Amino acid sequence: MSKEARYGLLYSEYEYSSYVRIQSEKCCIIVACFPILAMIFCILYSVLFNFEGAVYTHCDVYNWLPSISAAIGSFSPQREVWQSAVTIQAIPRFFYAFQYLQFHYSLLYPHDFWIAQVAFFLSMVENIALILLSFFVSSQYYSVHKKAFITFIISSEVYMILTCILQSRFKKQFRISLKWKKRFLTTNLIFIVVAVYFFMRHNSFCEPYVYSLFALAEYIVVFSNMAFHSTAFFDFQNKDFVIYKHGFTLTER
Template sequence: MSSRVQISMSNFLRLTLFLPYFAFITCIVLTIFKDIEKSTRTHCKVSNFLPSISAITAGFEPQRFIWRVSFGLNSIIRYLIGYLQLQRLLNRHHIASREFYILIQKINSSIHFLELTFLLVLTYVSSNEIKLIHQCGFIGFMICSLLHMLCTILIDYYWPRTKTTCFNDREKFIRAKRLKWFIYNIISFFISLYFFFRHNFFCEPYIYSMYCFFEYFVILTNISYHSVIREEWDQEEGQIQFFY
């Protein structure tokens, strides 16, 4: 005999937003009030006022525990949602060049799953433990994240449809919102890189904190980009069923 638990898709997607926001806000607040001096210390030995995400998650308790548990649980949910989203996209019947479209969507989903995997590596291997693996996780995460967002937007805007089907207002709103968060994300990323290299080359006070500030925006805009799927699924409200 088996039992069945039903969870609405809307509530399921809310959970994917709550976990990273909870970890992000809680860990930053705890670090600023509890470990600010140690977390802002760099090789330049200049004054700073914000900790980096790597510093927050590397060696302070309970921040490291909160971050790893929250993002670990969130990644499991996002793998499932990524799979469900792929099935939803492959079931579209108004797409032209359907065989090629299916191939591209599977490749794009694979990139998304790689993004989630690199995020797990980045989360569970800190810079204090194995720095090279942590750096590779960060580079892999950023490449796959930006590539997945870009591919999704290009498909949304430019993939041909059958002549009888046009974009409705809801679809236009959703794709415009994805584009907005992608632009914010990539701008924040390049600004953070600018401050990171400026800090390493010139060792100026507070420049590393500016890098941290825009690093926060990279994370928040990434979460916001992926949150758009909730509005996309709102018009197709359904339930997820679990059996045990």
């Protein structure tokens, strides 16, 4: 073997060993599991070990479920578990936002690409707002937490609507993904209305259990949002998430 061929072989082996390749479907599941499992842990741990403090409200009436803000931000180790999960999933979420932008660019440009750009911007805002409301907890930074939560809700709702509009233009290509996106979006919108109703009723009448019904509706809002983002499983099938020494990308399998 010549010196050039030997060098080329060694170089190829070095290149092959310098990256990690993960199936995109598995990556989506892993990323989705962090906030889902962290949320379940925070709720259960709060009910089992911090029940009185977690369900307490200014009305001082009996409740049996904590709000999400209380479950993820008022106690330890729940706060640290949730913050760790949000931090871990943040970078992949930003990455998938860029991938969706490129994906929609290839399908839409030059027609209606502005919708994809707005959706991309809202996805970034949603992720940043999630990070802020997770670290600026309501018990210590109520004003910041409240603004971040409202920003998260508005940006996530508009993002989900725009994504469904974009993918409706290509129903055959996104048939399964779009079907589940619409289901999760509908669930999300319905339970936002339900959550607002129970929250206002709780503040107006201070009835027992009403705040728990608000908390339950709030859980469904958050889990349906997570489920919506998990439909990336269908959108990026047959692709691999490749981590290089100096970056990462999605490639065809």
